[in-house]
Amino acid sequence: MKKIIIIGASSGMGMRIATDFxxxxxxxGIAxxxxxxLKAVQELYPDRITYSVIDVTAVDAVKKFEDLIEQLDGMDILLYAAGTGWYNPDLNLGKDEATIGVNVIGFTKIINSAYKYFKxxxxxxxxxxxxITSVGGMKGLGVSASYSATKRYQWTYLQALDQLAHTQHVNVSITDIRPGFVDTPLLAGNHNYPMLMSIDYVAPRIERAILERRRVATIDSRxxxxSALWKLIPNCVWNKIDVSLGGR
Ligand SMILES: NC(=O)c1ccc[n+]([C@@H]2O[C@H](COP(=O)([O-])OP(=O)(O)OC[C@H]3O[C@@H](n4cnc5c(N)ncnc54)[C@H](OP(=O)(O)O)[C@@H]3O)[C@@H](O)[C@H]2O)c1
Incomplete structure:
Protein backbone atom coordinates (compact mmCIF):
# COMPACT_ATOMS: atom_id res chain seq x y z
CA MET A 1 0.00 0.00 0.00
CA LYS A 2 1.39 3.43 -0.99
CA LYS A 3 1.92 5.95 1.81
CA ILE A 4 1.60 9.71 1.96
CA ILE A 5 2.32 12.01 4.89
CA ILE A 6 0.60 15.39 4.94
CA ILE A 7 1.76 18.06 7.35
CA GLY A 8 -0.99 20.63 7.90
CA ALA A 9 -3.90 18.24 7.40
CA SER A 10 -6.24 19.39 10.17
CA SER A 11 -8.06 21.82 7.89
CA GLY A 12 -8.24 23.38 4.44
CA MET A 13 -6.46 21.86 1.46
CA GLY A 14 -4.29 19.46 3.47
CA MET A 15 -7.32 17.91 5.18
CA ARG A 16 -9.19 17.48 1.92
CA ILE A 17 -6.21 15.94 0.12
CA ALA A 18 -5.66 13.55 3.05
CA THR A 19 -9.20 12.17 2.83
CA ASP A 20 -9.00 11.91 -0.97
CA PHE A 21 -5.84 9.78 -0.75
CA GLY A 29 -0.17 10.01 7.94
CA ILE A 30 -1.54 13.38 8.97
CA ALA A 31 -0.10 16.01 11.30
CA LEU A 38 -6.85 15.44 13.39
CA LYS A 39 -8.81 12.79 15.31
CA ALA A 40 -12.00 13.71 13.44
CA VAL A 41 -10.18 13.25 10.11
CA GLN A 42 -8.63 9.98 11.27
CA GLU A 43 -12.05 8.62 12.27
CA LEU A 44 -13.27 9.00 8.68
CA TYR A 45 -10.83 6.25 7.58
CA PRO A 46 -9.62 4.62 10.81
CA ASP A 47 -7.82 1.76 9.03
CA ARG A 48 -5.92 4.01 6.68
CA ILE A 49 -5.23 7.27 8.52
CA THR A 50 -2.73 7.69 11.35
CA TYR A 51 -2.29 11.03 13.04
CA SER A 52 0.40 12.76 15.05
CA VAL A 53 0.21 16.10 16.84
CA ILE A 54 3.13 18.09 15.47
CA ASP A 55 3.85 21.78 15.83
CA VAL A 56 6.38 22.37 13.05
CA THR A 57 7.86 25.29 14.98
CA ALA A 58 8.60 23.16 18.08
CA VAL A 59 11.99 21.62 18.83
CA ASP A 60 10.61 18.08 18.61
CA ALA A 61 9.05 18.55 15.14
CA VAL A 62 11.64 16.55 13.20
CA LYS A 63 11.68 13.71 15.71
CA LYS A 64 7.88 13.47 15.66
CA PHE A 65 7.90 13.55 11.85
CA GLU A 66 10.45 10.70 11.76
CA ASP A 67 8.31 8.76 14.26
CA LEU A 68 5.28 9.20 12.03
CA ILE A 69 7.21 7.80 9.04
CA GLU A 70 8.14 4.82 11.19
CA GLN A 71 4.54 4.35 12.36
CA LEU A 72 3.47 4.21 8.71
CA ASP A 73 6.35 1.86 7.92
CA GLY A 74 7.69 4.22 5.27
CA MET A 75 6.67 7.15 3.08
CA ASP A 76 6.25 7.53 -0.69
CA ILE A 77 5.08 11.15 -0.69
CA LEU A 78 5.59 14.05 1.70
CA LEU A 79 3.17 16.93 1.23
CA TYR A 80 3.84 20.09 3.24
CA ALA A 81 0.46 21.82 3.43
CA ALA A 82 1.03 23.67 6.71
CA GLY A 83 1.13 27.42 6.42
CA THR A 84 0.02 30.66 7.89
CA GLY A 85 -0.11 34.32 6.97
CA TRP A 86 -2.08 37.50 7.46
CA TYR A 87 -3.22 40.63 5.75
CA ASN A 88 -0.74 42.75 7.72
CA PRO A 89 -0.42 46.32 6.43
CA ASP A 90 0.46 47.50 9.98
CA LEU A 91 3.46 45.17 10.04
CA ASN A 92 2.46 43.52 13.31
CA LEU A 93 5.74 41.86 14.31
CA GLY A 94 4.08 38.91 16.06
CA LYS A 95 2.26 38.03 12.83
CA ASP A 96 5.48 38.33 10.84
CA GLU A 97 7.31 36.06 13.28
CA ALA A 98 4.51 33.48 13.30
CA THR A 99 4.51 33.46 9.50
CA ILE A 100 8.26 32.90 9.36
CA GLY A 101 7.96 30.18 12.03
CA VAL A 102 5.61 27.98 10.00
CA ASN A 103 6.44 28.94 6.40
CA VAL A 104 10.24 29.10 6.75
CA ILE A 105 11.50 27.38 9.91
CA GLY A 106 8.88 24.60 10.07
CA PHE A 107 8.91 24.17 6.28
CA THR A 108 12.69 23.79 6.26
CA LYS A 109 12.73 21.31 9.14
CA ILE A 110 10.20 19.01 7.51
CA ILE A 111 11.38 19.27 3.89
CA ASN A 112 15.03 18.87 4.96
CA SER A 113 14.14 15.75 6.94
CA ALA A 114 12.04 14.31 4.08
CA TYR A 115 14.90 14.85 1.61
CA LYS A 116 17.29 12.97 3.91
CA TYR A 117 14.75 10.18 4.30
CA PHE A 118 14.46 9.74 0.54
CA LYS A 119 18.22 10.06 0.12
CA ILE A 132 1.74 24.01 -1.24
CA THR A 133 3.43 27.39 -1.62
CA SER A 134 1.48 30.20 -3.33
CA VAL A 135 1.41 32.51 -6.33
CA GLY A 136 2.14 35.12 -3.64
CA GLY A 137 5.86 34.31 -3.95
CA MET A 138 6.06 36.02 -7.32
CA LYS A 139 6.34 39.58 -5.96
CA GLY A 140 6.61 41.34 -2.63
CA LEU A 141 3.04 42.16 -1.56
CA GLY A 142 2.90 45.32 0.57
CA VAL A 143 -0.07 44.17 2.64
CA SER A 144 1.39 40.71 3.26
CA ALA A 145 5.14 41.29 3.34
CA SER A 146 6.22 38.27 5.38
CA TYR A 147 3.72 35.97 3.68
CA SER A 148 4.95 36.81 0.17
CA ALA A 149 8.60 36.74 1.27
CA THR A 150 8.23 33.33 2.95
CA LYS A 151 6.50 31.91 -0.11
CA ARG A 152 9.42 33.08 -2.28
CA TYR A 153 11.74 31.35 0.18
CA GLN A 154 9.78 28.15 -0.30
CA TRP A 155 9.97 28.42 -4.11
CA THR A 156 13.74 28.87 -3.95
CA TYR A 157 14.34 26.11 -1.41
CA LEU A 158 12.39 23.63 -3.51
CA GLN A 159 14.23 24.65 -6.68
CA ALA A 160 17.53 24.21 -4.85
CA LEU A 161 16.53 20.76 -3.61
CA ASP A 162 15.61 19.71 -7.13
CA GLN A 163 19.10 20.65 -8.29
CA LEU A 164 20.66 18.93 -5.28
CA ALA A 165 18.68 15.75 -5.95
CA HIS A 166 19.94 15.67 -9.53
CA THR A 167 23.57 16.32 -8.64
CA GLN A 168 23.50 13.85 -5.73
CA HIS A 169 21.51 11.27 -7.76
CA VAL A 170 18.82 11.16 -5.11
CA ASN A 171 15.74 9.38 -6.40
CA VAL A 172 13.11 11.97 -5.51
CA SER A 173 10.93 14.45 -7.42
CA ILE A 174 10.15 17.91 -6.09
CA THR A 175 6.79 19.58 -6.70
CA ASP A 176 6.00 23.21 -5.94
CA ILE A 177 2.23 23.82 -5.93
CA ARG A 178 1.26 27.47 -6.27
CA PRO A 179 -2.45 28.16 -5.84
CA GLY A 180 -4.15 31.51 -6.15
CA PHE A 181 -6.82 32.34 -3.54
CA VAL A 182 -8.65 29.31 -2.14
CA ASP A 183 -11.67 29.44 0.17
CA THR A 184 -10.10 27.85 3.29
CA PRO A 185 -9.92 28.84 6.99
CA LEU A 186 -6.70 30.74 6.15
CA LEU A 187 -8.84 33.44 4.52
CA ALA A 188 -11.12 33.54 7.59
CA GLY A 189 -14.36 33.40 5.64
CA ASN A 190 -13.60 36.53 3.62
CA HIS A 191 -15.09 36.03 0.17
CA ASN A 192 -13.93 39.36 -1.27
CA TYR A 193 -10.72 37.90 -2.64
CA PRO A 194 -10.53 37.99 -6.45
CA MET A 195 -10.73 34.76 -8.48
CA LEU A 196 -11.44 32.80 -5.28
CA MET A 197 -11.43 29.03 -5.86
CA SER A 198 -13.16 26.29 -3.85
CA ILE A 199 -11.34 23.38 -2.22
CA ASP A 200 -13.43 21.03 -4.40
CA TYR A 201 -11.95 22.71 -7.45
CA VAL A 202 -8.30 22.88 -6.39
CA ALA A 203 -7.84 19.55 -4.55
CA PRO A 204 -7.95 17.26 -7.62
CA ARG A 205 -5.63 19.64 -9.50
CA ILE A 206 -3.11 19.55 -6.66
CA GLU A 207 -3.32 15.75 -6.41
CA ARG A 208 -2.76 15.38 -10.16
CA ALA A 209 0.27 17.69 -10.03
CA ILE A 210 1.82 15.57 -7.26
CA LEU A 211 1.12 12.24 -8.95
CA GLU A 212 2.41 13.53 -12.31
CA ARG A 213 5.58 14.77 -10.57
CA ARG A 214 5.16 18.29 -11.94
CA ARG A 215 8.10 20.52 -10.95
CA VAL A 216 5.89 23.62 -10.61
CA ALA A 217 2.10 23.69 -10.80
CA THR A 218 0.22 26.98 -10.63
CA ILE A 219 -3.43 26.42 -9.71
CA ASP A 220 -5.21 27.30 -11.92
CA SER A 221 -4.45 28.48 -15.48
CA ARG A 222 -6.03 31.91 -14.81
CA SER A 227 1.25 35.69 -11.89
CA ALA A 228 3.12 35.71 -15.22
CA LEU A 229 1.81 39.25 -15.76
CA TRP A 230 2.90 40.27 -12.24
CA LYS A 231 6.38 39.07 -13.13
CA LEU A 232 6.48 41.36 -16.15
CA ILE A 233 5.54 44.49 -14.20
CA PRO A 234 8.67 46.59 -13.56
CA ASN A 235 9.33 47.52 -9.92
CA CYS A 236 8.85 51.25 -10.59
CA VAL A 237 5.25 50.45 -11.58
CA TRP A 238 4.67 47.64 -9.04
CA ASN A 239 5.58 50.03 -6.19
CA LYS A 240 2.59 52.22 -7.04
CA ILE A 241 -0.01 49.45 -7.19
CA ASP A 242 -2.29 49.07 -4.17
CA VAL A 243 -2.62 45.28 -3.91
CA SER A 244 -5.22 45.25 -1.12
CA LEU A 245 -6.13 41.62 -1.90
CA GLY A 246 -9.65 42.03 -0.56
CA GLY A 247 -7.91 42.37 2.84
CA ARG A 248 -9.03 41.27 6.27
N1 LIG B 1 -6.10 29.65 1.12
C1 LIG B 1 -5.44 30.31 0.18
O1 LIG B 1 -5.94 31.25 -0.45
C2 LIG B 1 -4.04 29.88 -0.18
C3 LIG B 1 -3.51 30.31 -1.42
C4 LIG B 1 -2.23 29.94 -1.78
C5 LIG B 1 -1.50 29.13 -0.92
N2 LIG B 1 -2.02 28.73 0.27
C6 LIG B 1 -1.19 27.90 1.13
O2 LIG B 1 -1.77 26.63 1.25
C7 LIG B 1 -1.31 26.00 2.45
C8 LIG B 1 -2.51 25.39 3.16
O3 LIG B 1 -3.33 26.44 3.66
P1 LIG B 1 -4.92 26.41 3.67
O4 LIG B 1 -5.35 27.52 2.80
O5 LIG B 1 -5.42 25.04 3.43
O6 LIG B 1 -5.16 26.94 5.16
P2 LIG B 1 -5.62 26.28 6.52
O7 LIG B 1 -6.95 25.62 6.38
O8 LIG B 1 -5.45 27.36 7.52
O9 LIG B 1 -4.54 25.11 6.78
C9 LIG B 1 -3.31 25.34 7.33
C10 LIG B 1 -2.83 24.07 7.98
O10 LIG B 1 -1.53 24.36 8.55
C11 LIG B 1 -1.51 23.84 9.87
N3 LIG B 1 -0.55 24.56 10.69
C12 LIG B 1 -0.51 25.90 10.95
N4 LIG B 1 0.48 26.17 11.81
C13 LIG B 1 1.07 24.97 12.10
C14 LIG B 1 2.14 24.59 12.94
N5 LIG B 1 2.82 25.48 13.69
N6 LIG B 1 2.49 23.27 12.98
C15 LIG B 1 1.82 22.35 12.25
N7 LIG B 1 0.80 22.66 11.44
C16 LIG B 1 0.42 23.95 11.37
C17 LIG B 1 -2.95 24.03 10.37
O11 LIG B 1 -3.24 23.13 11.43
P3 LIG B 1 -3.24 23.48 13.01
O12 LIG B 1 -3.80 24.85 13.17
O13 LIG B 1 -4.09 22.38 13.59
O14 LIG B 1 -1.81 23.36 13.43
C18 LIG B 1 -3.72 23.61 9.13
O15 LIG B 1 -3.87 22.20 9.11
C19 LIG B 1 -0.58 27.11 3.23
O16 LIG B 1 0.80 27.00 3.05
C20 LIG B 1 -1.05 28.39 2.56
O17 LIG B 1 -0.10 29.42 2.65
C21 LIG B 1 -3.28 29.08 0.65
Missing amino acids: ARAGWRV ARNEQR ATANVDKGRIAA WAVV
Whole structure:
Protein backbone atom coordinates (compact mmCIF):
# COMPACT_ATOMS: atom_id res chain seq x y z
CA MET A 1 0.00 0.00 0.00
CA LYS A 2 1.39 3.43 -0.99
CA LYS A 3 1.92 5.95 1.81
CA ILE A 4 1.60 9.71 1.96
CA ILE A 5 2.32 12.01 4.89
CA ILE A 6 0.60 15.39 4.94
CA ILE A 7 1.76 18.06 7.35
CA GLY A 8 -0.99 20.63 7.90
CA ALA A 9 -3.90 18.24 7.40
CA SER A 10 -6.24 19.39 10.17
CA SER A 11 -8.06 21.82 7.89
CA GLY A 12 -8.24 23.38 4.44
CA MET A 13 -6.46 21.86 1.46
CA GLY A 14 -4.29 19.46 3.47
CA MET A 15 -7.32 17.91 5.18
CA ARG A 16 -9.19 17.48 1.92
CA ILE A 17 -6.21 15.94 0.12
CA ALA A 18 -5.66 13.55 3.05
CA THR A 19 -9.20 12.17 2.83
CA ASP A 20 -9.00 11.91 -0.97
CA PHE A 21 -5.84 9.78 -0.75
CA ALA A 22 -7.36 7.63 2.01
CA ARG A 23 -10.48 7.08 -0.09
CA ALA A 24 -8.26 6.05 -2.99
CA GLY A 25 -6.73 3.30 -0.81
CA TRP A 26 -3.50 4.97 0.37
CA ARG A 27 -2.12 4.82 3.90
CA VAL A 28 -2.11 8.41 5.09
CA GLY A 29 -0.17 10.01 7.94
CA ILE A 30 -1.54 13.38 8.97
CA ALA A 31 -0.10 16.01 11.30
CA ALA A 32 -0.87 19.48 12.64
CA ARG A 33 -1.35 21.04 16.08
CA ASN A 34 -5.09 20.61 16.63
CA GLU A 35 -5.57 17.07 17.92
CA GLN A 36 -9.36 17.24 17.97
CA ARG A 37 -9.52 18.02 14.26
CA LEU A 38 -6.85 15.44 13.39
CA LYS A 39 -8.81 12.79 15.31
CA ALA A 40 -12.00 13.71 13.44
CA VAL A 41 -10.18 13.25 10.11
CA GLN A 42 -8.63 9.98 11.27
CA GLU A 43 -12.05 8.62 12.27
CA LEU A 44 -13.27 9.00 8.68
CA TYR A 45 -10.83 6.25 7.58
CA PRO A 46 -9.62 4.62 10.81
CA ASP A 47 -7.82 1.76 9.03
CA ARG A 48 -5.92 4.01 6.68
CA ILE A 49 -5.23 7.27 8.52
CA THR A 50 -2.73 7.69 11.35
CA TYR A 51 -2.29 11.03 13.04
CA SER A 52 0.40 12.76 15.05
CA VAL A 53 0.21 16.10 16.84
CA ILE A 54 3.13 18.09 15.47
CA ASP A 55 3.85 21.78 15.83
CA VAL A 56 6.38 22.37 13.05
CA THR A 57 7.86 25.29 14.98
CA ALA A 58 8.60 23.16 18.08
CA VAL A 59 11.99 21.62 18.83
CA ASP A 60 10.61 18.08 18.61
CA ALA A 61 9.05 18.55 15.14
CA VAL A 62 11.64 16.55 13.20
CA LYS A 63 11.68 13.71 15.71
CA LYS A 64 7.88 13.47 15.66
CA PHE A 65 7.90 13.55 11.85
CA GLU A 66 10.45 10.70 11.76
CA ASP A 67 8.31 8.76 14.26
CA LEU A 68 5.28 9.20 12.03
CA ILE A 69 7.21 7.80 9.04
CA GLU A 70 8.14 4.82 11.19
CA GLN A 71 4.54 4.35 12.36
CA LEU A 72 3.47 4.21 8.71
CA ASP A 73 6.35 1.86 7.92
CA GLY A 74 7.69 4.22 5.27
CA MET A 75 6.67 7.15 3.08
CA ASP A 76 6.25 7.53 -0.69
CA ILE A 77 5.08 11.15 -0.69
CA LEU A 78 5.59 14.05 1.70
CA LEU A 79 3.17 16.93 1.23
CA TYR A 80 3.84 20.09 3.24
CA ALA A 81 0.46 21.82 3.43
CA ALA A 82 1.03 23.67 6.71
CA GLY A 83 1.13 27.42 6.42
CA THR A 84 0.02 30.66 7.89
CA GLY A 85 -0.11 34.32 6.97
CA TRP A 86 -2.08 37.50 7.46
CA TYR A 87 -3.22 40.63 5.75
CA ASN A 88 -0.74 42.75 7.72
CA PRO A 89 -0.42 46.32 6.43
CA ASP A 90 0.46 47.50 9.98
CA LEU A 91 3.46 45.17 10.04
CA ASN A 92 2.46 43.52 13.31
CA LEU A 93 5.74 41.86 14.31
CA GLY A 94 4.08 38.91 16.06
CA LYS A 95 2.26 38.03 12.83
CA ASP A 96 5.48 38.33 10.84
CA GLU A 97 7.31 36.06 13.28
CA ALA A 98 4.51 33.48 13.30
CA THR A 99 4.51 33.46 9.50
CA ILE A 100 8.26 32.90 9.36
CA GLY A 101 7.96 30.18 12.03
CA VAL A 102 5.61 27.98 10.00
CA ASN A 103 6.44 28.94 6.40
CA VAL A 104 10.24 29.10 6.75
CA ILE A 105 11.50 27.38 9.91
CA GLY A 106 8.88 24.60 10.07
CA PHE A 107 8.91 24.17 6.28
CA THR A 108 12.69 23.79 6.26
CA LYS A 109 12.73 21.31 9.14
CA ILE A 110 10.20 19.01 7.51
CA ILE A 111 11.38 19.27 3.89
CA ASN A 112 15.03 18.87 4.96
CA SER A 113 14.14 15.75 6.94
CA ALA A 114 12.04 14.31 4.08
CA TYR A 115 14.90 14.85 1.61
CA LYS A 116 17.29 12.97 3.91
CA TYR A 117 14.75 10.18 4.30
CA PHE A 118 14.46 9.74 0.54
CA LYS A 119 18.22 10.06 0.12
CA ALA A 120 18.65 7.17 2.52
CA THR A 121 15.84 4.97 1.22
CA ALA A 122 14.51 5.77 -2.26
CA ASN A 123 16.85 3.70 -4.39
CA VAL A 124 14.18 1.65 -6.11
CA ASP A 125 10.88 3.51 -5.82
CA LYS A 126 11.21 7.19 -6.54
CA GLY A 127 10.09 9.40 -3.67
CA ARG A 128 8.13 12.61 -3.91
CA ILE A 129 8.36 15.86 -1.96
CA ALA A 130 5.59 18.38 -2.56
CA ALA A 131 4.65 21.63 -0.87
CA ILE A 132 1.74 24.01 -1.24
CA THR A 133 3.43 27.39 -1.62
CA SER A 134 1.48 30.20 -3.33
CA VAL A 135 1.41 32.51 -6.33
CA GLY A 136 2.14 35.12 -3.64
CA GLY A 137 5.86 34.31 -3.95
CA MET A 138 6.06 36.02 -7.32
CA LYS A 139 6.34 39.58 -5.96
CA GLY A 140 6.61 41.34 -2.63
CA LEU A 141 3.04 42.16 -1.56
CA GLY A 142 2.90 45.32 0.57
CA VAL A 143 -0.07 44.17 2.64
CA SER A 144 1.39 40.71 3.26
CA ALA A 145 5.14 41.29 3.34
CA SER A 146 6.22 38.27 5.38
CA TYR A 147 3.72 35.97 3.68
CA SER A 148 4.95 36.81 0.17
CA ALA A 149 8.60 36.74 1.27
CA THR A 150 8.23 33.33 2.95
CA LYS A 151 6.50 31.91 -0.11
CA ARG A 152 9.42 33.08 -2.28
CA TYR A 153 11.74 31.35 0.18
CA GLN A 154 9.78 28.15 -0.30
CA TRP A 155 9.97 28.42 -4.11
CA THR A 156 13.74 28.87 -3.95
CA TYR A 157 14.34 26.11 -1.41
CA LEU A 158 12.39 23.63 -3.51
CA GLN A 159 14.23 24.65 -6.68
CA ALA A 160 17.53 24.21 -4.85
CA LEU A 161 16.53 20.76 -3.61
CA ASP A 162 15.61 19.71 -7.13
CA GLN A 163 19.10 20.65 -8.29
CA LEU A 164 20.66 18.93 -5.28
CA ALA A 165 18.68 15.75 -5.95
CA HIS A 166 19.94 15.67 -9.53
CA THR A 167 23.57 16.32 -8.64
CA GLN A 168 23.50 13.85 -5.73
CA HIS A 169 21.51 11.27 -7.76
CA VAL A 170 18.82 11.16 -5.11
CA ASN A 171 15.74 9.38 -6.40
CA VAL A 172 13.11 11.97 -5.51
CA SER A 173 10.93 14.45 -7.42
CA ILE A 174 10.15 17.91 -6.09
CA THR A 175 6.79 19.58 -6.70
CA ASP A 176 6.00 23.21 -5.94
CA ILE A 177 2.23 23.82 -5.93
CA ARG A 178 1.26 27.47 -6.27
CA PRO A 179 -2.45 28.16 -5.84
CA GLY A 180 -4.15 31.51 -6.15
CA PHE A 181 -6.82 32.34 -3.54
CA VAL A 182 -8.65 29.31 -2.14
CA ASP A 183 -11.67 29.44 0.17
CA THR A 184 -10.10 27.85 3.29
CA PRO A 185 -9.92 28.84 6.99
CA LEU A 186 -6.70 30.74 6.15
CA LEU A 187 -8.84 33.44 4.52
CA ALA A 188 -11.12 33.54 7.59
CA GLY A 189 -14.36 33.40 5.64
CA ASN A 190 -13.60 36.53 3.62
CA HIS A 191 -15.09 36.03 0.17
CA ASN A 192 -13.93 39.36 -1.27
CA TYR A 193 -10.72 37.90 -2.64
CA PRO A 194 -10.53 37.99 -6.45
CA MET A 195 -10.73 34.76 -8.48
CA LEU A 196 -11.44 32.80 -5.28
CA MET A 197 -11.43 29.03 -5.86
CA SER A 198 -13.16 26.29 -3.85
CA ILE A 199 -11.34 23.38 -2.22
CA ASP A 200 -13.43 21.03 -4.40
CA TYR A 201 -11.95 22.71 -7.45
CA VAL A 202 -8.30 22.88 -6.39
CA ALA A 203 -7.84 19.55 -4.55
CA PRO A 204 -7.95 17.26 -7.62
CA ARG A 205 -5.63 19.64 -9.50
CA ILE A 206 -3.11 19.55 -6.66
CA GLU A 207 -3.32 15.75 -6.41
CA ARG A 208 -2.76 15.38 -10.16
CA ALA A 209 0.27 17.69 -10.03
CA ILE A 210 1.82 15.57 -7.26
CA LEU A 211 1.12 12.24 -8.95
CA GLU A 212 2.41 13.53 -12.31
CA ARG A 213 5.58 14.77 -10.57
CA ARG A 214 5.16 18.29 -11.94
CA ARG A 215 8.10 20.52 -10.95
CA VAL A 216 5.89 23.62 -10.61
CA ALA A 217 2.10 23.69 -10.80
CA THR A 218 0.22 26.98 -10.63
CA ILE A 219 -3.43 26.42 -9.71
CA ASP A 220 -5.21 27.30 -11.92
CA SER A 221 -4.45 28.48 -15.48
CA ARG A 222 -6.03 31.91 -14.81
CA TRP A 223 -3.68 32.35 -11.88
CA ALA A 224 -0.77 31.20 -14.04
CA VAL A 225 -1.57 34.07 -16.42
CA VAL A 226 -2.00 36.62 -13.61
CA SER A 227 1.25 35.69 -11.89
CA ALA A 228 3.12 35.71 -15.22
CA LEU A 229 1.81 39.25 -15.76
CA TRP A 230 2.90 40.27 -12.24
CA LYS A 231 6.38 39.07 -13.13
CA LEU A 232 6.48 41.36 -16.15
CA ILE A 233 5.54 44.49 -14.20
CA PRO A 234 8.67 46.59 -13.56
CA ASN A 235 9.33 47.52 -9.92
CA CYS A 236 8.85 51.25 -10.59
CA VAL A 237 5.25 50.45 -11.58
CA TRP A 238 4.67 47.64 -9.04
CA ASN A 239 5.58 50.03 -6.19
CA LYS A 240 2.59 52.22 -7.04
CA ILE A 241 -0.01 49.45 -7.19
CA ASP A 242 -2.29 49.07 -4.17
CA VAL A 243 -2.62 45.28 -3.91
CA SER A 244 -5.22 45.25 -1.12
CA LEU A 245 -6.13 41.62 -1.90
CA GLY A 246 -9.65 42.03 -0.56
CA GLY A 247 -7.91 42.37 2.84
CA ARG A 248 -9.03 41.27 6.27
N1 LIG B 1 -6.10 29.65 1.12
C1 LIG B 1 -5.44 30.31 0.18
O1 LIG B 1 -5.94 31.25 -0.45
C2 LIG B 1 -4.04 29.88 -0.18
C3 LIG B 1 -3.51 30.31 -1.42
C4 LIG B 1 -2.23 29.94 -1.78
C5 LIG B 1 -1.50 29.13 -0.92
N2 LIG B 1 -2.02 28.73 0.27
C6 LIG B 1 -1.19 27.90 1.13
O2 LIG B 1 -1.77 26.63 1.25
C7 LIG B 1 -1.31 26.00 2.45
C8 LIG B 1 -2.51 25.39 3.16
O3 LIG B 1 -3.33 26.44 3.66
P1 LIG B 1 -4.92 26.41 3.67
O4 LIG B 1 -5.35 27.52 2.80
O5 LIG B 1 -5.42 25.04 3.43
O6 LIG B 1 -5.16 26.94 5.16
P2 LIG B 1 -5.62 26.28 6.52
O7 LIG B 1 -6.95 25.62 6.38
O8 LIG B 1 -5.45 27.36 7.52
O9 LIG B 1 -4.54 25.11 6.78
C9 LIG B 1 -3.31 25.34 7.33
C10 LIG B 1 -2.83 24.07 7.98
O10 LIG B 1 -1.53 24.36 8.55
C11 LIG B 1 -1.51 23.84 9.87
N3 LIG B 1 -0.55 24.56 10.69
C12 LIG B 1 -0.51 25.90 10.95
N4 LIG B 1 0.48 26.17 11.81
C13 LIG B 1 1.07 24.97 12.10
C14 LIG B 1 2.14 24.59 12.94
N5 LIG B 1 2.82 25.48 13.69
N6 LIG B 1 2.49 23.27 12.98
C15 LIG B 1 1.82 22.35 12.25
N7 LIG B 1 0.80 22.66 11.44
C16 LIG B 1 0.42 23.95 11.37
C17 LIG B 1 -2.95 24.03 10.37
O11 LIG B 1 -3.24 23.13 11.43
P3 LIG B 1 -3.24 23.48 13.01
O12 LIG B 1 -3.80 24.85 13.17
O13 LIG B 1 -4.09 22.38 13.59
O14 LIG B 1 -1.81 23.36 13.43
C18 LIG B 1 -3.72 23.61 9.13
O15 LIG B 1 -3.87 22.20 9.11
C19 LIG B 1 -0.58 27.11 3.23
O16 LIG B 1 0.80 27.00 3.05
C20 LIG B 1 -1.05 28.39 2.56
O17 LIG B 1 -0.10 29.42 2.65
C21 LIG B 1 -3.28 29.08 0.65
